[in-house]
Amino acid sequence: MFADVLSVQDHLSLAARWGAHDSEPYPVVLAQGEGAWVTDVDGRRLLDFHGGYSAINFGHRHPALIAAAKAQLDRLTLSTRAFHHDQYGPFCQELAELTGTDMVLPSNSGSEAVETALKIARKWAYRVKGVPDEAAEIIVAADNFHGRTVTILSFSTDPRHRAGFGPFTPGFKVVPYGDIDALRSAITANTAAVLLESVQGQVGVIVPPKGYLADVRALCDDNNTLFIADEVQCGLGRTGTTLALDHEGVRADLYTLGKSLSGGLLPVSAVVGRGDVLGLIKPGDHGSTFGGNPLACAVGRAAIRLLATGKFQECSRELGAYLHARLDELDGVTEVRGRGLWAGVQIDERRIAGRRVTEELAARGLLCTESNGHLRVAPPLVVTREEIDFGVRVIADVLA
Ligand code: PLP
Numbered sequence: 058m059f060a061d062v063l064s065v066q067d068h069l070s071l072a073a074r075w076g077a078h079d080s081e082p083y084p085v086v087l088a089q090g091e092g093a094w095v096t097d098v099d100g101r102r103l104l105d106f107h108g109g110y111s112a113i114n115f116g117h118r119h120p121a122l123i124a125a126a127k128a129q130l131d132r133l134t135l136s137t138r139a140f141h142h143d144q145y146g147p148f149c150q151e152l153a154e155l156t157g158t159d160m161v162l163p164s165n166s167g168s169e170a171v172e173t174a175l176k177i178a179r180k181w182a183y184r185v186k187g188v189p190d191e192a193a194e195i196i197v198a199a200d201n202f203h204g205r206t207v208t209i210l211s212f213s214t215d216p217r218h219r220a221g222f223g224p225f226t227p228g229f230k231v232v233p234y235g236d237i238d239a240l241r242s243a244i245t246a247n248t249a250a251v252l253l254e255s256v257q258g259q260v261g262v263i264v265p266p267k268g269y270l271a272d273v274r275a276l277c278d279d280n281n282t283l284f285i286a287d288e289v290q291c292g293l294g295r296t297g298t299t300l301a302l303d304h305e306g307v308r309a310d311l312y313t314l315g316k317s318l319s320g321g322l323l324p325v326s327a328v329v330g331r332g333d334v335l336g337l338i339k340p341g342d343h344g345s346t347f348g349g350n351p352l353a354c355a356v357g358r359a360a361i362r363l364l365a366t367g368k369f370q371e372c373s374r375e376l377g378a379y380l381h382a383r384l385d386e387l388d389g390v391t392e393v394r395g396r397g398l399w400a401g402v403q404i405d406e407r408r409i410a411g412r413r414v415t416e417e418l419a420a421r422g423l424l425c426t427e428s429n430g431h432l433r434v435a436p437p438l439v440v441t442r443e444e445i446d447f448g449v450r451v452i453a454d455v456l457a
Pocket of ligand 1: 110166168169171202203204205254259287288290291315
């Protein structure tokens with residue numbers, strides 16, 4: 058089937074020669090995907106326990122998303138925000154209704170949604186809270202991951218991400234994640250917002266201590282400060298609820314969403330939240346050529362319809378409990394963190410470490426990434442119990 062295409066080595070050489078070395082991909086060259094499985098250029102199938110960093114929550118090429126994309130490709134793909142189009146209003150309404158929010162500001166990447174939320178919070182601080190000009194502060198958590206733009210890197214605590222990219226944007230304070238006393242001490246009259254991932258994804262699927270996020274909400278209320286929940290990775294069904302904050306019965310003022318908002322078909326992101334806050338954005342304040350484009354909105358609407366069934370959240374809850382129980386039993390695993398079909402699996406590095414873990418997993422038919430001693434397991438939410446058994450068996454073999 059793939060006989061007339063380039064070999065794996067050809068692809069690796071082309072990427073190394075012609076592509077900037079921004080990442081260090083594992084030597085697997087993917088050609089197709091369907092449901093929870095991908096196929097490489099040699100026609101070898103691998104079970105996807107990576108899930109596109111949670112962008113593939115509905116599985117690869119979910120038929121409803123593909124159908125929506127194809128239908129829209131045959132109609133209209135771009136109007137820009139200079140003109141209305143017939144997918145924008147319905148997309149905003151349906152996303153607001155799904156998330157129980159008042160208003161939506163669409164964009165493309167997750168980083169862009171975070172940047173947009175930061176702009177809105179600063180504007181709110183100056184126009185509503187009365188913070189003196191240029192003095193607004195935003196508090197974030199250590200070990201955060203919110204993207205790769207210069208402003209976002211300004212409050213990253215990972216030196217590998219920051220080195221060589223300064224000078225950085227001022228106006229951010231960093232406190233330990235999960236430490237409410239540290240947050241209380243950091244808040245001042247100039248604090249515009251607290252920005253947190255509801256579950257910290259990139260650093261290893263860290264669920265904060267019980268009650269922490271409710272305490273953050275209360276602290277923000279007491280100090281007239283916005284609470285921004287970054288749910289680009291943990292939102293939209295990944296943890297077993299539509300929004301990860303739903304587990305805590307907590308509402309944020311603004312949420313950033315992305316990744317699975319298009320089910321992995323194309324970059325679609327958004328800030329959603331309170332109308333009195335998002336309503337501060339006026340014409341000329343913000344803009345994006347592709348943000349909220351017809352194709353993005355049509356695919357986004359199909360993703361929203363899938364989430365509105367509740368089926369994917371339920372699958373994450375039920376099979377997530379099973380996945381966690383199976384991973385917990387493994388020799389060579391020191392801790393399993395996370396929620397739903399999402400797990401940070403800490404590996405005893407005396408067994409196997411670094412890139413070799415992922416390479417060995419891939420050699421045995423499992424796609425999964427490793428960083429800082431943990432596997433991040435995030436299969437598409439269409440995975441079956443039998444597929445989980447297969448994936449866990451492969452991990453067990455590699456750790457043996
Ligand atoms: N926020 C969180 C919590 C993320 O995990 C990510 C990406 O992994 C981003 C923002 C940035 O999203 P993107 O890579 O689409 O810019």
